[in-house]
Amino acid sequence: MYTENIGHHISGLFNKDLEEIRHKVLVMGGLVEQQLDQSIQAFISSDMEMAERVIQQDNEVNAMEACIERECTQILALRQPAAFDLRFLLAVLKIIYELERMGDKAKRIAQITVRLAVNQAQVSYYELVHMAELVKGMLLDALNAFARLSLDSVLVIAQQDEKVDREYDSILRQLITRMMEDSRNITRTLDVLWTVRALERIGSHACHICEHLVYALKGEYVNHMSPQELEAKLTTPSYEHTIQVRH
Amino acid sequence: MYTENIGHHISGLFNKDLEEIRHKVLVMGGLVEQQLDQSIQAFISSDMEMAERVIQQDNEVNAMEACIERECTQILALRQPAAFDLRFLLAVLKIIYELERMGDKAKRIAQITVRLAVNQAQVSYYELVHMAELVKGMLLDALNAFARLSLDSVLVIAQQDEKVDREYDSILRQLITRMMEDSRNITRTLDVLWTVRALERIGSHACHICEHLVYALKGEYVNHMSPQELEAKLTTPSYEHTIQVRH
Numbered sequence: 001m002y003t004e005n006i007g008h009h010i011s012g013l014f015n016k017d018l019e020e021i022r023h024k025v026l027v028m029g030g031l032v033e034q035q036l037d038q039s040i041q042a043f044i045s046s047d048m049e050m051a052e053r054v055i056q057q058d059n060e061v062n063a064m065e066a067c068i069e070r071e072c073t074q075i076l077a078l079r080q081p082a083a084f085d086l087r088f089l090l091a092v093l094k095i096i097y098e099l100e101r102m103g104d105k106a107k108r109i110a111q112i113t114v115r116l117a118v119n120q121a122q123v124s125y126y127e128l129v130h131m132a133e134l135v136k137g138m139l140l141d142a143l144n145a146f147a148r149l150s151l152d153s154v155l156v157i158a159q160q161d162e163k164v165d166r167e168y169d170s171i172l173r174q175l176i177t178r179m180m181e182d183s184r185n186i187t188r189t190l191d192v193l194w195t196v197r198a199l200e201r202i203g204s205h206a207c208h209i210c211e212h213l214v215y216a217l218k219g220e221y222v223n224h225m226s227p228q229e230l231e232a233k234l235t236t237p238s239y240e241h242t243i244q245v246r247h
Numbered sequence: 248m249y250t251e252n253i254g255h256h257i258s259g260l261f262n263k264d265l266e267e268i269r270h271k272v273l274v275m276g277g278l279v280e281q282q283l284d285q286s287i288q289a290f291i292s293s294d295m296e297m298a299e300r301v302i303q304q305d306n307e308v309n310a311m312e313a314c315i316e317r318e319c320t321q322i323l324a325l326r327q328p329a330a331f332d333l334r335f336l337l338a339v340l341k342i343i344y345e346l347e348r349m350g351d352k353a354k355r356i357a358q359i360t361v362r363l364a365v366n367q368a369q370v371s372y373y374e375l376v377h378m379a380e381l382v383k384g385m386l387l388d389a390l391n392a393f394a395r396l397s398l399d400s401v402l403v404i405a406q407q408d409e410k411v412d413r414e415y416d417s418i419l420r421q422l423i424t425r426m427m428e429d430s431r432n433i434t435r436t437l438d439v440l441w442t443v444r445a446l447e448r449i450g451s452h453a454c455h456i457c458e459h460l461v462y463a464l465k466g467e468y469v470n471h472m473s474p475q476e477l478e479a480k481l482t483t484p485s486y487e488h489t490i491q492v493r494h
Contacts, residue, residue, distance in 0.1 A: 062470070062471050065470075066470070069468070070468075073333070073334070073337065076323070076333060077329050077330070077333055080327035082324050083324070086320070086323060087320070090320065090323075093337065093341075094340075094344070097341070097344075176433055176437065179426065179433050180430045180431075180433055181430075183426065183427045183428075183430050184427075186423055186426050186427055221313045221317075223309070223313070224309050
C-alpha cells in the first residue's frame with residue numbers, strides 16, 4: 001500500500017490538486033467502464049440504440065482526456081513537482097491515454113454492432129461474453145489499483161491478460177473454422193473477429209495502466225515485461241528511482 | 248517554421264539537453280523506419296532471416312524509449328521547464344510512445360512473415376506494397392516535421408492517412424473475396440489481413456506524432472480532429488497556449 005505517499009506534498013494546495021486529478025481520472029475510468037460494458041451488451045443483444053449512445057459518449061471521454069491533460073500540464077508548469085508527484089503526473093498523462101484508447105475500442109465495437117444489426121446477424125457469442133467479462137474485470141482492477149495507489153493486484157492483472165490472450169487464440173480458431181464451413185458468413189464473422197480483437201487490445205491497455213502505476217509508485221519501468229519478470233521486480237524491496245531533485 | 252523557438256532557453260545547458268533529446272528521438276525514429284521497411288521487405292520476399300532481425304531489433308527500440316523517457320523525466324525534475332520547453336518534453340514522451348507502438352507493429356508483421364514462410368505462401372502483394380509505401384512516407388514526413396520543428400506538412404500527413412484508410416478498405420474487400428472464393432486460403436489470407444491492419448495502424452501513429460508536435464509548437468490539442476478541422480486550426484495565427492508560468 002502506497003497511499004501514504006499522497007500526503008507528502010510541498011503544500012496543502014498541491015495535495016488538493018493531485019487529489020482532484022486522481023478523482024477526475026477515476027471519473028473518466030468509470031465512463032470508459034460503462035462504455036465497454038454497454039458496447040458488449042449492445043453487441044450481444046443487437047441493441048442499436050445503446051450502440052449509438054456508446055458512439056456518442058466517446059466525445060465525452062475524449063473531452064475528459066483533454067481536460068485532465070491540460071490540468072496536469074498546468075500543475076507541471078505552475079508547481080514544478082519532483083519525485084513522486086512528478087512521476088504521478090507523468091503516469092496520469094499516460095493512463096488517460098490508455099483509457100482514451102480503450103474508449104475508442106468500445107466505440108469500434110458499437111460501430112460494428114450497428115453494422116451487424118443492419119445485417120440482422122444472429123449468432124451465439126458465448127465465448128466472447130466470457131472474454132469480455134475477463135477484460136472488464138481487468139479494467140476494474142486496474143482502476144481500483146489506481147484509486148488505492150496499490151500494486152497488490154498488478155501481477156494478477158498481468159496473469160489475467162495471458163488468460164485473455166489464450167481465449168483470444170481459441171476464439172480466433174473457432175471463427176476461422178466457421179468461415180471455412182460457410183463462406184457466406186465471412187464478412188459477418190470478420191466483424192465478430194474485430195470485436196474479439198478490440199477486447200484483447202482493451203485487456204492490454206489495462207496492463208499498461210498497471211505499468212504506468214508501477215512507474216509512479218516505484219519509479220521503475222516495467223513495460224514489455226512478462227508476468228514472471230514483473231513478479232521478480234515487484235517482490236524486490238520498494239525503492240525510489242534516483243531522480244536527482246533540485247534543492 | 249518554429250525552429251527559432253528551440254533557441255529561447257533559460258540556459259545554454261538546457262538548450263543542449265533539449266537538442267540531445269531531439270537527436271535521440273530522431274535516432275529512435277530512424278530505427279523504427281528501418282524496422283518498418285525491413286518488415287515489409289521480409290514479408291513480400293518471405294525472408295525469414297530479415298524477419299528474425301526485425302523481431303530482435305524491437306528490444307533496441309524499447310530500450311531507446313525507456314532511455315529517452317528517463318532523460319525527459321530527469322530534465323523535468325532538475326530544470327523544471329515551462330512554456331515551450333515543457334510542452335516539447337511532454338510531446339516527446341508521447342512521440343516515443345507512438346514510435347514504440349509502430350515498432351511493435353513492424354515486429355508483428357515480421358512474426359506473421361515467419362509464420363507465413365513456414366506455410367510457404369506465395370501470393371502477390373501489389374496493393375499491400377503500395378499501401379506500405381504510403382505509410383513509410385507518412386512516418387518519414389512526421390519525423391522530418393519533428394526534426395525541423397515545422398508544421399508545414401502536418402495537414403498533408405493527415406490527408407495521406409485518409410488515403411491509407413481508403414486503401415485499407417479496398418484491400419480488405421479484396422481479401423474477403425479471396426477468402427470466399429477459396430476457403431482453404433482463409434488462415435493465410437487472415438495473416439495478410441493482420442499485416443494490412445498493422446500498416447493502417449502505423450499510419451495512424453504517424454498522425455498522432457504530428458498531433459503531439461502541434462501541441463508542442465502551438466499549445467493546442469488537435470487530437471481526434473478531422474483533416475478539415477485540423478486545417479482550420481493550423482491556418483489561424485499561431486499563439487502560445489495560456490499556461491501560467493511562475494515568475
